[in-house]
Amino acid sequence: MIILECLTDAGLAAVAAVGFAAISRPTKRIAVMAGLLAAFGHMSRFLLLQAHVGIASASLWAGLIISFCSMPIARKCHTPAEMFVFPALLPMIPGMFAYKAILATLQFLNTAGTPEGQKVLASFVYNGLTAFFIMCALAIGAILPLLLFHREAPLGRALQRFGGSNNTPL
């Protein structure tokens, strides 16, 4: 059952990633690869959420996975890795948390001073902070592998020596 849910999640994430990326006019190769990466990343986040990991940590992990997997693809396609990572991250952008926080602010203006107001304020803080932390987690997850394994970084140089002449610039 969990496998079926997992695959549904991956499929939906892939469709969402490709569709949202289409607004930013990707090439066909970018769209296909981003769809695959999104499916993989979102599935891992789904599994982590099922295992009661916090949503920000799960997003960090998903971002890391997507970014790691994008590097060999980028090298092979001679395209910057961000071009695959950005669309793949799109289904995980905390858009709903962000506007729920703003809706809560609007409601708070009408309910200030009542017990209802406290609930709305808590909802604002929760949604706003969640949106912020997910956004940070995604960005850190996306950039960390690129920084660590960049051509000029120590780890990247070691990897290149290890991998031979595989030094296509990114």
Place this chain on the structure above:
Amino acid sequence: MPQAVVAEHAAGLPVLTAKELIEFIQLFSSTLLGAGGQTTRVDRTACRIARAYDFEVELAIFPKHLMLSVIKPAAGGIPAERRTAVSSIVSGAPNFQRVAALNALSWAIADEKLSLEEARQRFNAICAVPTLNPVLLRFLVSCANAAFCGLFNGDITAMGLVFCATLLGFYLRQKLLHWGLDIKVTFFLCAFAASLLASLGIILHLGATPQTAMAASVLFLIPGIPLINAMLDILDGHVLMGVSRLIQASTLIICIALGLATTMLLMGVDSL
């Protein structure tokens, strides 16, 4: 005229001056920024191009303008030539194809030693690539948003509602932006229209999760790429650029929330 330049003239070789190069790099950088390139990438790309022609470049990037100096280094520390230009950044929609192609062009300039004329031709060709067919785009975005609704545990009815709402909202967005309406007003109107259509689910009690349908119906408007770019810019140390991109994206999200709030007010929906 310096000795070397005279010699090159005598040999019939075209001499590249900083004046010509700065025009190209200025256009290149502002296009790359407008297409949603990260600030660090723009900086690196500009340096790469300048170095291919034996020049140096210094770049200062502001939210709406960029300043750059192109320097011809010379022995002794005093540059042989220096030109500075300020240009405004044409803000446009993120365009992956353009960023990828411009990046490839910069490497081609560095590796294949393209002449400036050839580089300019290739640049124009990259900028002339047309956008995706609007009808296809509308369909893709609608599918994506319906799938997104599925990710938030919406049932099949909710997904159908979201599909229709997105189709309407995105059509409106394309038309209004085409007519040149302000982007914030456009986002407000699109969010209002999309959520109004999706709110039919709540009023007519369609399916088991009409609330999810309404909440997900406006998500196609969220400016995801600018948000990621903003966070990456801040992490890279381009804090000014990052914060300005973050504020621009947040403004749009506030417009979306206001559109949704208007629907909730009209339809008497208390919470999502």
